[in-house]
Amino acid sequence: MKEKETNEIVNPEVQLEIDSMVEEYEIELRKELDLSKANSYKEIEKKKRTFKARVIENELEDIRRDVKEIRDEEKSIIGINFWISLFVTVLVMIFAFSAGEDLADFAQWIAGFVTKYLNWFYVLVASGFLIFLLFLASGRFGSVVLGHPDERPEFSNFSWYSMLFSAGMGVGILFYGSAEPMSHFLNSPVDPSGSAAAATSAMTYSAFHWGLHAWGIYTVCAVGIAYYGFRKRKRYLVSSSILNFTSNKKLQTVVKSTTDLISILAVIFGVSTSLGVGVLQISKGLNHVFDMETSNFMGYAVIISIITLVFIISSSTGLKKGIRILSNLNMIIAILLLLFVFIVGNTLFDLKVFVNSIGQYLQELPALSFRLNPYDANYENWMGDWTLSYFTWWIAWAPFVGIFIARISKGRTVRELIVGCLLVPAIFSLFWFSVFGGTAIHLEMIDKIPIGGAMLKEISVGTFLLFEQLPLSSVTSVTALFLLFTFLVTSADSATFVISMMTSEGDLDPTMRMKITWGIVLGVLSLVLLAGGGIKALQAATLIFAFPFSFVLIMIARSLYFRLSIQVKKKRS
Secondary structure (H helix, E strand, C coil): CCCCCCCCCCCCCCCCCCCCHHHHHHHHHHHHHHHCCCHHHHHHHHHHHCCCHHHHHHHHHHHCCCCCHHHHHHHHHHCHHHHHHHHHHHHHHHHHHHHHCHHHHHHHHHHHHHHHHHHHHHHHHHHHHHHHHHHHHCCCHHHCCCCCCCCCCCCHHHHHHHHHHHHHHHHHHHHHHHHHHHHHHCCCCCCCCCCCHHHHHHHHHHHHHCHHHHHHHHHHHHHHHHHHHCCCEEEEEEEHHHCCCCCCCHHHHHHHHHHHHHHHHHHHHHHHHHHHHHHHHHHHHHHHHHHHCCHHHHHHHHHHHHHHHHHHHHHHHCCHHHHHHHHHHHHHHHHHHHHHHHCCHHHHHHHHHHHHHHHHHHHHHHCCCCCCCCCCCCHHHHHHHHHHHHHHHHHHHHHHHHHHHHHHCCEEEHHHHHHHHHHHHHHHHHHHHHHHHHHHHHHHHHHCCCCHHHHHHHHHHHHHHHHHCCCCEEEEEHHHHHHHHHHHHHHHHHHHHHHHHHHHCCCCCCCCCHHHHHHHHHHHHHHHHHHHHHHHHHHHHHHHHHHHHHHHHHHHHHHHHHHHHHHHHHCCC
8 A cells, every 4th residue: 555755645535534542652653664765665674573473563664555455365375265154064964864863872971081181271261361451441541442443333222232242142041041050950960950049049050151251252352353344444253353373475375364264164063053943942842832842953944944944034124124123122021031030020120130140140259260179079060061062162152242243333442342242131131030030949949830840851841831830821931932033043143143244255245145154054053963963063163163263363352452552552641
């Protein structure tokens, strides 16, 4: 890109009125480097030996480049990732189909390996991300706008929260809302099962699994992609959020291409797991409510086919209509369902549980964030079944939810994005579990209505078992089935939108053909894994592809910190 003698950036596509601190600092550096000299880069490279100096130089080089040059590089990075990811997915389908009953055993082995050898890693990574985000939001980096300095949010707060919540956790809270607290209550890892202490810790562990740590993993990815997308002219690709850690161009291309491939596979298998879990709950719910036997291959196939058809119709209307309208509908129905259980259940008890759970969660959060308890094999096994399954699930979902949140967060500040993504969903999730889980535990513990055993035997019908103990159970059960369906459609719609973006050069409006292709792939993969090995097979697939993406998230966090440090250095000096 050509420059004037004053080092002014003249390309109109590059001139995005970057924050004055960024502009002044970068212009000063470029004057200092004396770019007019032919050998200036070689001389500078000899002088700058520290890692941070190399990162700064790479950033400056990126600023000087023309937009077309950046797009050509991004296109080469995408390259054959579409075909490779499709090929790997088909291989997994073939393996799952041919493995038959052995698939469940293989899945169990994967889970055992992660529990024994990698539990420390996932706990450290998830907690580290949360600490990093709190540091960003509370400091000088928080005021940076994700977009034009005068940009305003594209979506209203309600639509924004609805879309990120529907994409991030919708199906899960319906599946585990009452069953998880009940499971921790009757099979407590730390307290006598069935006791008051077990009830308290059950709510604390549920909050830990669905609260700040989960959304922290999502948010690290979202902030990095949003910053580089809206402030640095980059496409909405995970690789765009990673600085060049080497001056070797070929190695840079390999690293970034591999990063996007890992991200695509993590999304495919993470979302397939959620679709499988949702389809399983719909199937069990249909059987429980209407006595329709759909817990078989044909039943799963019909449910997935209907979801795929509806999501394709939704996709054709675009992001601002289909996903936004469905997300708003999901949130309204979910809130109405939540309020119904809160009002007709034991309202005062649930309110006390909520307030008590906030205190217990905040009190126990530092210890829970690093607890492994290697002295207790039973706790380690319990942790593998719950905490590690959740952490790897969130990591696998991070590129999907992160890119989607980034896409809908234009105009918000770094602080707004972090606080909004951490606090509001965490508080809502805690209230949801306090109402659904608190009501279920009250029925079991105080009212002496034995529903816990049935919930533990079949977690997927936990919500429907709870509704049977409340008025208008037929209405609420049907409503829950409808909400499950719309949550799945929204997740499939959002996921295929993001995967299509990632396999079409970060296009903000991917083609319908691309979205249909990936929608069908997700549906078939979920069906094969669910029919072959059930939930264990779905979780194993997530465990495998979440591990490499953990390192991608670490690189995103490191790159984001260095880039923001450059932005505010002038002000600090």
